[in-house]
Amino acid sequence: MMRAAAVTSARPAARLSPVRRVKNLLMGALILLATLLVVAPLILIFVYLLREGLGALNLDFFTRTPAPEGEAGGGLLNAIAGSLEMLAMASVIGVLVGVAGGIFLAEYPRHPLMPTVRMLSDVLAGIPAIVMGLVAYSLIVLRFGFSGLAGALALGFLMIPIVVRTTEEVLKLVPLSVREAGLSLGLPQWVVILNIVLPAAAGGIVTGVMLALARVAGEAAPLLFTAFGNSSVNLDPTRPMSALPLEIYRGATSAYDENQRLAKAGALLLITLIFLTSLLARRASRVKR
Template identity: 55%
Template sequence: MTELARRRLYDRVMRGLAGAAAGVVILPLVLILIFLVYRGSAALNLDFFTHLPKPVGEPGGGMANAIVGTLILLAIASAVGLPLGIFGGLFLAESRGSRLPWLVRFLADVLNGVPSIVIGIFAYTLLVLPMRRFSALAGGIALGVIMIPIVLRTTEELVRLVPASLREAALALGVPEWKVILRIVLPTARAGIVTGAMVAIARVAGETAPLLFTAFGNRFWHQGIDQPIAALPIQIFAYAISPFEDWHRQAWAGALVLIAMVFCVSLVARTATRGLGRPTR
């Protein structure tokens, strides 16, 4: 076998192994999606998106309040987690010669590894007990705390990838450092930061344990951020452990809707960030 033939064979083998590895990674996701569509589509109808849950044992109804509640919780979580994560990531990336960034980075990594149920108990102690009630605010803050280390570390890594020559050129022209960060660094890393934020939102969208200790759930429409609120993960959990077959079907439908919401958020983020990543003039 000639050297050229050996290289071609080696290339084909490596391509095949890489394709097989990609297939192994993608296959579980495809199977989950197919199974969700198969089990959940049967319960999807107009009532599911427009009606409240029916009383116990009564068939029919929907999860309209849980869908709205999930969106409200994600909005509160984003208002808490995204600013803190982005500005914290900028601080870590731009701060040098100090032990404080190392400490913040270490604590962020620890927080990222804390089980979500522990964060839920923390929010219950800090927010629910003093307020004497479960609330959407407590649930949103708990989810926001989970988002912070994800957004922080993503922002730090992406800001560090911005070429130093861009900073140096702007500073050499006498541009203040704060303006360099706002007009050069952030626009350059914007696409990746937005994608990281969407990953964090998708990460917390399916969290159930923190919401059981904070938002608790509600069978009615949202009445205020200081009141208990319904959410798809809570509703899915409650229906899945119930003895009613109709609720089981609705639980599968709720899981399908939740996956679809995460997919839509990711798709919108990809579309919105296309063409971004260039410094502003």
């Protein structure tokens, strides 16, 4: 009998002790609660902007410029046009340098400069956007004054590391044997890269570019001292330009109701476009896999 008792006690209890059971349930509940807390702001922000901003997203919003301070009406055509133009210019820098950087890292791994480029690309990814604004300021604005070009430069610099990283990653997903097949046909390496490897990775690269665009489209900090802002529509890249995030910033910190209303509508538009872009990018990358 003594012996039997010793054997049972050495074995773990057949049933879960109540303490462990309660702890397990409690932690599960806390984790669920924490998750709700994490996603709540997103939903609250979107609902708030829908309620406050949707009304102001009318035809005027897209076709007119802001009314003079304190007056009612007006729109953000200046900001929409400025954002589109600066993003287009930034994409030229971001895509050209980013894709080339990704090709360099993925296809020339033996090049002596490869580790440096990889490291600096990573470092650039962590540089705060406002600092890039200061850099573009001292590069361009100090010499030529505020301009859309300076803003686009700052945004382009911010895009580069994002595009580099995704490009490198998707290029590395293309099997080595595909490259070898191309080379064994007597094609030069650059033809293989541009005509065989790059098309195979195109979906992923497009995703990366879209994510980069979505990220910089919402940046106001680097535009504060570069594009500066402009209350009328300006398409000349050498002159000050407005952008949606800039107008949201100015409007949100303005004392006038009308400016605040435009800012909320602008925020709704911006956030919707950014969400749609991220959604499309995600879809594009999923289809590829």
